[in-house]
Amino acid sequence: MRLIIDTDTAGDDCFSLLLAMRTPGVALEAVTVCVGNVAFEQQVENALATIEAAGRSGQVPVYPGARHPLVKPWVPAAMHGEDGMSGAGLPPARQRPEAMHAVDAIIERVMAAPGEIDILAQAPLTNIALAVRKEPRLARATRHLWIMGGTDNSVGNITPTAEYNFFIDPEAARIVFEAGFRITLSTWTLTLKSSAFSAGQLAGLDALATPLSDFYRKVSATPRRVARERYGVEMVTHPDTLTCACAIDESLILESRDAVVRIECAGEITRGFSAIHPPKLGSRWPAYSANARIIETASNERFFAMMQAVLG
Numbered sequence: 531m532r533l534i535i536d537t538d539t540a541g542d543d544c545f546s547l548l549l550a551m552r553t554p555g556v557a558l559e560a561v562t563v564c565v566g567n568v569a570f571e572q573q574v575e576n577a578l579a580t581i582e583a584a585g586r587s588g589q590v591p592v593y594p595g596a597r598h599p600l601v602k603p604w605v606p607a608a609m610h611g612e613d614g615m616s617g618a619g620l621p622p623a624r625q626r627p628e629a630m631h632a633v634d635a636i637i638e639r640v641m642a643a644p645g646e647i648d649i650l651a652q653a654p655l656t657n658i659a660l661a662v663r664k665e666p667r668l669a670r671a672t673r674h675l676w677i678m679g680g681t682d683n684s685v686g687n688i689t690p691t692a693e694y695n696f697f698i699d700p701e702a703a704r705i706v707f708e709a710g711f712r713i714t715l716s717t718w719t720l721t722l723k724s725s726a727f728s729a730g731q732l733a734g735l736d737a738l739a740t741p742l743s744d745f746y747r748k749v750s751a752t753p754r755r756v757a758r759e760r761y762g763v764e765m766v767t768h769p770d771t772l773t774c775a776c777a778i779d780e781s782l783i784l785e786s787r788d789a790v791v792r793i794e795c796a797g798e799i800t801r802g803f804s805a806i807h808p809p810k811l812g813s814r815w816p817a818y819s820a821n822a823r824i825i826e827t828a829s830n831e832r833f834f835a836m837m838q839a840v841l842g
């Protein structure tokens with residue numbers, strides 16, 4: 531599988547990069563960085579540090595992209611600590627970012643191999659929207675677009691109704707969902723249902739005692755502490771990493787449905803809300819075309835086994 535990952539590199543974004551870099555049969559051809567979780571230059575450094583930790587320095591190019599959402603100002607995510615890495619204090623990376631802009635890198639690489647490259651979008655969709663506006667043929671030339679974002683039950687994580695990636699740049703998300711990509715959507719609802727590692731699973735990863743399990747333990751320390759203090763549970767969720775796992779091995783997807791995804795850009799209470807509904811809503815409404823497959827349930831056990839293999 532040939533893959534480009536578009537990322538706002540912090541916390542679980544990094545584990546997704548590790549999974550892609552260290553799973554046999556996956557060629558991670560580029561990492562493109564987009565406005566999101568933490569300060570932009572920090573995200574670029576986090577991507578480079580993750581590549582270093584995976585032992586792939588110099589082998590996966592990192593392209594900085596959009597530093598701002600299309601319309602409204604950026605808001606950081608609170609979950610990953612100021613550096614996005616739970617203050618892990620990783621050694622500085624030897625590799626440096628590329629000069630080419632992420633948007634041009636995505637277009638150049640996908641258009642050079644139409645139908646061959648998957649994109650995993652695990653950040654606000656600003657880079658992908660700019661790319662498809664600049665090169666509309668990108669939508670059909672991309673083999674498959676895997677998106678982490680939105681909610682499948684209206685319960686968000688940055689506002690009561692919106693998930694972070696879509697809230698930060700709903701205008702971009704709307705462009706992407708209307709562009710004609712073949713899309714699979716992995717929502718925050720799925721994250722809560724299928725991606726969390728329990729206390730027992732986390733102990734199993736700790737017990738691996740390898741450099742990469744140490745990386746995982748350090749980088750996930752802040753969300754783990756927040757879950758413990760706020761909810762009284764020992765757990766870590768993996769919105770981006772589970773999406774990556776499903777992209778790499780679709781048999782992890784246990785239940786899914788085709789649906790219409792529309793993004794609210796204007797709502798006072800619902801900005802960034804993902805309206806997900808069936809194509810046909812009865813006789814009172816026009817029929818819509820489904821524009822995404824929604825993952826409803828994925829195998830937590832098999833996802834954990836993949837991570838165990840990668841970190842071990």
Ligand code: BDR
Pocket residue numbers: 538540542543567607609652653678687693694695718769770
């Ligand atoms: C998404 O927002 C970010 O904080 C995470 O990296 C993930 O992509 C979850 O809502």
Ligand code: CA
Pocket residue numbers: 537538539543566652653770
């Ligand atoms: Ca992310």
